[in-house]
Amino acid sequence: MQQFWEFFSFxxxxxxxxxxxxxxxxxxxxxxxxxxxxRKRALVGDAVAHSVLPGVCLAFILSGTKNPLILLLGAFIxxxxxxxxxxxxxxRSRIKEDTAIGLxxxxxxxxxxxxxxxxxxxxxxxxxxxxxxxxxxAASLVGEDLIVFxxxxxxxxxxxxxxxxxxxLLCFDQAFARTIGFPVRALExxxxxxxxxxxxxxxxxxxxVLMAAMLITPAAAARFWTENLKVMLVLAALMGAFSGxxxxxxxxxxxxxxxxPWIVLxxxxxxxxxxxxxxxxxxxxxxxxxxxxxxxxxxENLLKLLFQLGxxxxxxxxxRSLSDLLERRxxxxxxxxxxxxxxxxxxxxxxxxxxxxxTIEGEKRGRxxxxxxxxxxxxxxxxxxxASDHVHEDAETIEHIITPELEKRLMEExxxxxxxxxxxxxx
Amino acid sequence: MxxxxxxxxxxVHDLTVSYDRKPVLWDIDxxxxxxxxxxxxxxxxxxxxxxxxxxxxxxPTSSGYVRIFNEPIKQVHKRISYVPQRESVDWDxxxxxxxxxxxxxxxxxxxxxxxxxxxxxxxxxALEKVNxxxxxxxxxSQLSGGQQQRVFLARALAQNADVYFMDEPFAGxxxxxxxxxxxxxxxxxxxxxxxxxVHHDLQSAADYFDWVVLLNMxxxxxxxxxxxxxxxxxxxxxxxxLTVLSKVGDLLRKQEFPARExxx
Numbered sequence: 001m002q003q004f005w006e007f008f009s010f011x012x013x014x015x016x017x018x019x020x021x022x023x024x025x026x027x028x029x030x031x032x033x034x035x036x037x038x039r040k041r042a043l044v045g046d047a048v049a050h051s052v053l054p055g056v057c058l059a060f061i062l063s064g065t066k067n068p069l070i071l072l073l074g075a076f077i078x079x080x081x082x083x084x085x086x087x088x089x090x091x092r093s094r095i096k097e098d099t100a101i102g103l104x105x106x107x108x109x110x111x112x113x114x115x116x117x118x119x120x121x122x123x124x125x126x127x128x129x130x131x132x133x134x135x136x137x138a139a140s141l142v143g144e145d146l147i148v149f150x151x152x153x154x155x156x157x158x159x160x161x162x163x164x165x166x167x168x169l170l171c172f173d174q175a176f177a178r179t180i181g182f183p184v185r186a187l188e189x190x191x192x193x194x195x196x197x198x199x200x201x202x203x204x205x206x207x208x209v210l211m212a213a214m215l216i217t218p219a220a221a222a223r224f225w226t227e228n229l230k231v232m233l234v235l236a237a238l239m240g241a242f243s244g245x246x247x248x249x250x251x252x253x254x255x256x257x258x259x260x261p262w263i264v265l266x267x268x269x270x271x272x273x274x275x276x277x278x279x280x281x282x283x284x285x286x287x288x289x290x291x292x293x294x295x296x297x298x299x300e301n302l303l304k305l306l307f308q309l310g311x312x313x314x315x316x317x318x319x320r321s322l323s324d325l326l327e328r329r330x331x332x333x334x335x336x337x338x339x340x341x342x343x344x345x346x347x348x349x350x351x352x353x354x355x356x357x358x359t360i361e362g363e364k365r366g367r368x369x370x371x372x373x374x375x376x377x378x379x380x381x382x383x384x385x386x387a388s389d390h391v392h393e394d395a396e397t398i399e400h401i402i403t404p405e406l407e408k409r410l411m412e413e414x415x416x417x418x419x420x421x422x423x424x425x426x427x
Numbered sequence: 428m429x430x431x432x433x434x435x436x437x438x439v440h441d442l443t444v445s446y447d448r449k450p451v452l453w454d455i456d457x458x459x460x461x462x463x464x465x466x467x468x469x470x471x472x473x474x475x476x477x478x479x480x481x482x483x484x485x486x487p488t489s490s491g492y493v494r495i496f497n498e499p500i501k502q503v504h505k506r507i508s509y510v511p512q513r514e515s516v517d518w519d520x521x522x523x524x525x526x527x528x529x530x531x532x533x534x535x536x537x538x539x540x541x542x543x544x545x546x547x548x549x550x551x552x553a554l555e556k557v558n559x560x561x562x563x564x565x566x567x568s569q570l571s572g573g574q575q576q577r578v579f580l581a582r583a584l585a586q587n588a589d590v591y592f593m594d595e596p597f598a599g600x601x602x603x604x605x606x607x608x609x610x611x612x613x614x615x616x617x618x619x620x621x622x623x624x625v626h627h628d629l630q631s632a633a634d635y636f637d638w639v640v641l642l643n644m645x646x647x648x649x650x651x652x653x654x655x656x657x658x659x660x661x662x663x664x665x666x667x668x669l670t671v672l673s674k675v676g677d678l679l680r681k682q683e684f685p686a687r688e689x690x691x
Contacts, residue, residue, distance in 0.1 A: 038520065162539060169530055173516045179483050180534030180586070181504030227566040229521045 003253045014142060015252060021141035022244035024153035025205045026263065029198035030218035030240030031160050034233050036195050037219040038171040043098065044083065046212035047105040049199045051082030053112025053208045056133050057119060066129065068148040072200055079196040082108050112208070136207035136260035138244070139251035149201045156197055159190070160233075167191060168229055205247060207260035213267060214240065221271035224278035243267040297400050298331070298339040300369045303348060304399075305329055306358045307366030311427070316363055319355035367427045373399040374420035374427075375410050381421045382414065388421035428660055430650035432460040436590055436621045437482065442491035443687075444474070444481045449680035450489065450644075451477050453672065457640065457649040464616050465623045466636035466652075470665050473643040475625045476512065479592045482623075483509055489686035495590060505534055508588035512595050513575050518567050524578050525563040528554055531585030546585075553584035558607060573604035580608060591615065591622045598627065609635055632656065644672060 010016045036045050052075035059074025060066065082104050089100040116134075119127045132140060141149065160167065169177045170187045178184045199211050206214050222235035247263035276283045305325050310316035326336060340356055343349045348362035358366060376395040380386045386394075402410070420426055435458035442455040452474040459465055467475045480486045482493050484500045495503050508531075531553065532546040542550075554560045557577040562570070570578065576596055583591055597605050612622050612635075626632055632639060632652075639655040641647040641664045648655045648664075679686060 040517075165533060165536075165541065166538060168522070169533060172520050172522065172527075173511065173530070175480075175485050175511050175515065176509055176530065176582075177533075178485055179504065179507065179509035179592075181501075182533070223521065227521050227568070228523070229526075232521050 004249075007249050007252055015248075017146050018139055018141050018248045018252065019245055021146045021150055022138045022205050022248040022263075023241040024150050024244075025141075025202050026214060026218075026240035026244030026247070026267075027237040028153040028156040028160075029202040029211075029214045030222075030236040031233050032156060032191075032194045032198040033215035033217075033240075034219040034222070034229075034236050035160070035167050035171055035191055037216055037223070038229075039191065041195075042212075042216045043101050044086065045195055045199065045215040047082055047086060047101045047108075048079045048196050049203065049208050049211035049215070050105045050112070051108035052076075052079045052196075052200055052203060053133065054078050054108055054115055055112075056130070056203075057112055057115035060119060060127070060130060061115065064124075068145045072148065072152070075200045075203065076196055078108065079199060080193075083192055083196065109208075132207070132258075133203055134207050134209055135258035136203065136205050136210070136247075136263070137251060138205045138248040138259040138263075139255060141204055141248075145204065149204055152197055152201045156194060156201070157237075159194060163187070163190065164230075205244065205259060206263050207258065210260045210264045213264040214243075217264070217267045217271050218243075221267070221274040224274040224281045239267060239270050243270065293400075295339075295342075298335060299343055299348075300365070300400055301329070301331065302336065302339050302343060303358070303362055303366035304369045304373070306349065306356065307363060307370055310358065310363070311370070316358060319350075319352045319357035321355050325356070369399050371427050372402050372407060374424060375407070375414065375417070376402070377420050377422070378414055378417055378426070379410060391421065428648040428650055428655060428657075429457060429646060430654070431458045434461070435459055436461045436496060437623070438494040438497070439478075439482065440491050440494070442478075442481060442493065443489040444477050444486055445489045445676075445679070445686055446477075447680055448683060448686070449676040450686055451676070452481065452642075453645045455491070455642075455646045457646055459621065459623065459640075459649075460638065461621055462616060462619045463621055463638040464612055464636050465621070465638040465640060466626045466632050467623065467640045467642060468626055468629065468632055468664070469642035469647075471627075473664075475627075475642055476594050478640075478642060479594060479623060479625060483507065483592055485509075506589040508583040508586040508591045510579050510583045510591065510593040510596055513572065513579065513599070515594075518570065518575060520567060522567055523563070524554070524559065524565050524567055524570070525550060527567055527578050528581045528585050531582040534586060549587070550581075550585045553581040556584055556611065557581045571601075573600040576600050576604060576608070580611065584611075589620055591620060593622065593624045595625050595627065597624075597631075629661070 006012070007015055010019065033045065036042060055074035055076065055078030056071050058078070059071045063070045086097070086100045086104050089095050089103070090097045095103075116130065119130060129140065166177075166182060166187050169182065170184065170191065174184060177187070195215070198215060202211050202214050218236040218240040219232070221239055222232045225235055226232050243263045243266040246266045247259040250257055250262040251259040274282070279285055302325070305328055306320060308328065309320050309324060322333070322336065322340075325331075326333065340349060343362065344351055348359055348365060350357050350359055373395045376398045377388070377391040380391040380394060381388050417426055437459040439455050439457050442452065443450050444452040455478065467478060469475050477486065481488055482495075484493070493500060495507060500507070528550040529542050529546065532542055532549060536542065536546065551560065551563065554563055557580050559574065559577050559581060562574065567575070567578065580596065583593075596608055600608070612624070615622055624636070626635070633656050636652050638650065639652045640649045641655060641660055643664045648660045678684070
């Protein structure tokens with residue numbers, strides 16, 4: 001707890017830098033990732049992330065320093081080459097894109113690990129810390145590193161905002177973009193470069209192995225909450241930034257811990273929560289909708305039963321017992337009692353000595369359900385030419401979802417009918 | 428039966444287009460007049476969409492060239508407009524109807540600049556023309572097929588172009604939308620615009636178009652509707668496939684042979 005306050009008071013300049021760095025890195029890659037996701041090139045990010053490792057190692061071997069600019073340049077070059085190779089394989093051979101991505105990813109990463117291992121066994125004292133590129137270490141984002149990576153991150157954000165309109169059109173409708181004279185090849189190149197850069201700056205915090213998650217997961221999570229691209233970009237950036245801060249905190253409190261997995265776990269949690277709880281698109285919202293539908297069907301069926309009993313006996317004044325109801329239609333007893341209680345709360349039925357009777361409002365609603373049922377049966381026989389013994393099941397469902405406007409249309413089209421196909425009166 | 432015109436809006440010269448080295452359009456040579464409603468008609472796989480895509484430089488060509496207003500397409504982007512097939516985009520994209528129509532103005536804006544107020548006015552006006560103004564803020568993922576088509580049409584209208592290329596705008600839309608679209612196309616013709624439409628329904632073709640291009644891997648006919656829509660020409664278009672032609676195409680692909688010697 002103490003560490004928590006120590007960290008989040010941001011009193012220590014170092015902590016401020018690390019936090020700022022993580023937020024910038026995670027945020028900028030999330031924003032670029034939105035476009036990668038919408039272009040349906042999510043896997044490409046993963047290939048690039050793995051392909052920057054040999055670049056980092058080569059840059060170190062050739063220069064002998066850990067100067068961030070040089071390492072970044074190396075990473076950028078091999079990341080780029082990997083993309084070109086993927087495009088080349090896809091366009092010049094019969095190999096499909098997913099296979100090409102798999103091939104390139106593993107070959108580049110394999111070379112990277114090979115180089116990294118040989119560096120580690122070379123006895124070169126300067127090499128210590130190169131392995132943080134594998135799983136990331138946010139706490140090492142200080143001094144020169146922070147400045148270089150921070151500038152690139154800000155540049156990324158700035159470019160994305162500047163080219164917002166162009167990138168959006170590129171992702172939505174590339175052919176149209178070409179016909180209005182947009183330089184589509186150049187824009188594709190730009191988005192590719194942005195993706196590579198986002199990966200390159202992000203690996204410091206997350207590491208090459210998990211970098212793809214930083215690119216794609218915030219975008220996927222944000223998509224659940226909004227239908228507006230601008231909002232999606234902001235949300236993804238916020239989610240990325242939040243996981244970035246958490247990663248920095250973990251890196252600060254537990255220096256032995258690799259940050260990458262933590263950041264990725266946090267952002268994945270956010271994604272899972274989004275998947276579950278987002279309004280409309282989320283899983284819980286869908287469950288609730290289904291539950292509401294089931295409740296509605298049960299209630300309306302009970303009202304319908306009470307109304308039909310009244311209609312049958314030409315008497316709406318007498319109360320009915322539960323067994324009277326269940327005789328006509330098998331509803332599980334507990335469900336029926338629960339439904340009746342709810343209807344009582346809503347004022348559609350009254351209870352008299354363990355027996356049930358419709359209120360005026362209940363009678364109206366029950367009548368409407370019966371009417372819709374019979375109207376729909378009639379509609380099916382007249383317009384779809386179904387046999388009259390085949391229409392009941394359909395009407396059982398449709399009676400619950402017809403809106404008043406549709407009801408009016410039905411009445412008009414059927415010319416205000418009196419009887420349904422079974423010669424029952426339409427109330 | 429290939430009628431050439433003077434001062435054509437679109438001129439296609441000796442155009443061959445191949446997929447994976449196999450030519451799908453052979454030596455197309457045609458000219459289209461200004462202010463016409465042109466229907467491009469032919470059976471499935473005849474290369475109708477390929478032709479208009481190649482006209483707009485969306486596909487690499489094996490030979491030949493296209494001129495629009497006597498210029499290469501790169502010079503006249505602002506005067507042409509493209510309505511792609513509805514299925515060519517993913518409608519589950521985070522954008523509203525208005526956002527999509529506004530894209531029609533992007534060409535005039537150039538890079539970096541955001542839409543101005545006048546562009547928004549133009550987009551709204553285009554939406555009104557297709558009777559979708561009340562859908563402006565609707566998410567595009569919620570639209571029906573006919574509504575999607577209207578949105579694409581509105582986007583094209585917002586461009587204010589002189590030549591329109593439309594790929595199957597009547598495919599899979601309801602009758603009301605079809606009537607609305609053809610009415611709109613006639614209005615555009617009355618304003619002197621040229622509209623080139625890929626169409627698959629022979630029945631309505633005679634009624635809709637005043638110039639027809641019959642296509643089946645090669646150009647069968649191009650000319651005024653009443654001269655082109657004859658029993659004989661239709662039989663040539665829809666009747667037996669030219670087996671030798673497609674066999675030669677297959678050979679070119681298998682042998683990785685170029686369609687033109689100079690392009691080895």
